[in-house]
Amino acid sequence: MHTKKIDLYVYFSCKALDMQQDHQKEIFEIIKRKNNGKDSLGNIVGDVLSLSHDAVYRRFRGETHLTIYELEKLCKHFEISLDSLFEINKTKTIFEFQPINEYDFSMNLYLQKMRDSLLYIKEQKNPLMIVLVNNIPILQLLNYPHLVRFKLFFWAKTHLQVKEYRNEKFKYDKFVPETFKTGQEALKIYNSIPSKEILDPDFLRGFAREIYFYFQSGQFEDPSYALYLLDLLDRFIDHLHAQVTVGKKFVSNTEPPASGNDFEVYYSETLNGTTNVLFSSDDFQGLYIGHNIMNSLYTNDKLYIEDSLKVLNKQMAISSIISVVNEKQRNIYFSTIKRMVDSFREKIKSEMFTH
Numbered sequence: 086m087h088t089k090k091i092d093l094y095v096y097f098s099c100k101a102l103d104m105q106q107d108h109q110k111e112i113f114e115i116i117k118r119k120n121n122g123k124d125s126l127g128n129i130v131g132d133v134l135s136l137s138h139d140a141v142y143r144r145f146r147g148e149t150h151l152t153i154y155e156l157e158k159l160c161k162h163f164e165i166s167l168d169s170l171f172e173i174n175k176t177k178t179i180f181e182f183q184p185i186n187e188y189d190f191s192m193n194l195y196l197q198k199m200r201d202s203l204l205y206i207k208e209q210k211n212p213l214m215i216v217l218v219n220n221i222p223i224l225q226l227l228n229y230p231h232l233v234r235f236k237l238f239f240w241a242k243t244h245l246q247v248k249e250y251r252n253e254k255f256k257y258d259k260f261v262p263e264t265f266k267t268g269q270e271a272l273k274i275y276n277s278i279p280s281k282e283i284l285d286p287d288f289l290r291g292f293a294r295e296i297y298f299y300f301q302s303g304q305f306e307d308p309s310y311a312l313y314l315l316d317l318l319d320r321f322i323d324h325l326h327a328q329v330t331v332g333k334k335f336v337s338n339t340e341p342p343a344s345g346n347d348f349e350v351y352y353s354e355t356l357n358g359t360t361n362v363l364f365s366s367d368d369f370q371g372l373y374i375g376h377n378i379m380n381s382l383y384t385n386d387k388l389y390i391e392d393s394l395k396v397l398n399k400q401m402a403i404s405s406i407i408s409v410v411n412e413k414q415r416n417i418y419f420s421t422i423k424r425m426v427d428s429f430r431e432k433i434k435s436e437m438f439t440h
Contacts, residue, residue, distance in 0.1 A: 112156075113145050114369050115385065116163050118205050133162045178389045180374075180382040192237050193264040195379075199224075200271035202373070207274050209366030214280040215397050217361040219375060220291040222282070222325075227272035228337040229321045230260060232292075235314055239295050240379045242304075255299060256306035257313075269336075276334040278364075279347040283400060285357040288422055293318065293429045300433050308437060315430045319423060326419040332409040351404040352418055363393055 113126065120129055126145060127138035134141070134155050143149040151159070159165065166179035203224075206212050216222070226233050235255060242250035293315065298304075300311040324337045333341040334348045360375035370390045373381045384390070407415040 109144065109147055109151055110368070111385070112151070112159060112165060115165055116159065118371075119163055130159070133158055178384055178386045180384045182376060182382045183380055192234060193261065193267055195237060196233075196264065196267040196271055200267055200274065203271055203274040203278070206364045206366075206371075207278050209364075209369055212278050212364060212366045214278050215361075215363045215365075215394070215401075216280055216282040217357050217359075217397060217400070218282055218284050218288065219357045219360040220287060220289065221360075222284075222288075223379070224272070224275045225325060226321065227268050227275070228324055229317050230265060230268050231257075232314065232317055232321060233268065234258075234260070235296070236292065237379070239299070244378050254304055254306040255310070257310055272336060276336065276346050279345075279349075280334070281349040281351070281401065283351045283353050283357060283397075283404060284418075285353050285355065286421075287356055289318065289322070290425055293426050297429050297432060301436070308433075311433050312430060315426055315433070318426050322419060322422055322426065326415070329408045329415060329419075330412075348408055349406065350408040351401050352407045352414065353400060353404040361393065361397065363390065363397060365390075365394075 113130075116130060117126060120126070125138075127141045130136070130141045130144075131138055136144075140149070144151055144155075164181075206214065216224070221236065223233070223236070226236065238250065238253075238255050241247040242253065242255075296311050296314050296318075300308055305311055320337075328334055328341070328348055329350045331341045332348050332350075334346040335341045362373040362381075364371050369385070370387065371383065371385045372390050372393055373383050376382045405411060405414055407418060
């Protein structure tokens with residue numbers, strides 16, 4: 086055991102002394118992402134290492150190498166995996182996640198985390214997102230906040246079983262201005278990041294079934310609100326169709342931009358697996374994987390992301406692009422989704438009038 090510790094020390098010492106500049110830069114990028122702009126890099130790293138701002142930024146620029154002791158302090162404080170950073174074990178990957186028992190659930194907090202993650206991606210040089218959509222495109226759904234509110238309520242009450250929601254029924258409610266503002270900020274940031282997104286035949290089916298399930302189980306304070314949500318879902322589909330047609334992302338009830346906001350959309354005839362959001366830039370890559378319905382796992386492990394990117398590229402290669410081109414296939418696809426939503430609407434109407 087003692088020999089192993091010495092070997093590891095020598096290994097990491099050598100790595101630190103001969104640390105490639107991209108590794109050191111990556112450490113600072115991870116710290117910046119974890120900090121989410123709450124404080125300057127000089128302050129947070131300076132406090133941990135007891136260094137001046139100037140000394141911190143010399144290390145940030147790669148002019149001074151981190152020592153083994155500085156590396157140890159930073160990795161412990163910011164929970165950075167050296168295994169992942171130096172690719173010591175190519176068959177293991179480190180993920181970050183939010184434990185459910187530590188989840189202080191509120192819509193505003195959920196949207197804040199989403200906004201901050203998107204802002205981090207946007208601030209990268211030449212960012213691009215590749216999104217594999219499983220059922221619900223939560224980022225696009227921000228165009229219709231009441232649909233997001235229903236989805237988060239469903240998650241909190243039915244899946245997380247948050248005790249504050251236990252005896253609550255879903256009802257129409259006005260948005261707290263701060264929550265609405267946070268959601269709109271997240272939407273505008275997402276729209277500004279070019280993205281390639283893959284949709285499948287079951288798109289939105291699960292979401293429509295959740296509305297129907299709450300109607301059947303008496304979880305709406307006013308049963309007719311289920312029909313209102315399905316009407317909103319119809320409007321959402323129309324808006325998404327409009328964005329895909331022009332290949333641009335834009336906020337509902339506004340006009341598409343003349344440039345930017347690129348939106349490349351693919352239709353896969355096979356069912357998508359877990360939602361993936363892979364982002365890349367000139368300097369950095371990251372991957373969010375859907376976890377526990379509406380939570381996510383995050384990694385910046387290079388090898389894992391490379392493998393994931395290969396799979397996503399292969400899936401796009403065997404899918405049909407429906408943004409801008411392939412008008413007939415695009416129209417058939419969205420018409421099919423609208424018919425699916427309409428079938429749930431008719432079920433609810435039928436059951437509402439028979440009771």
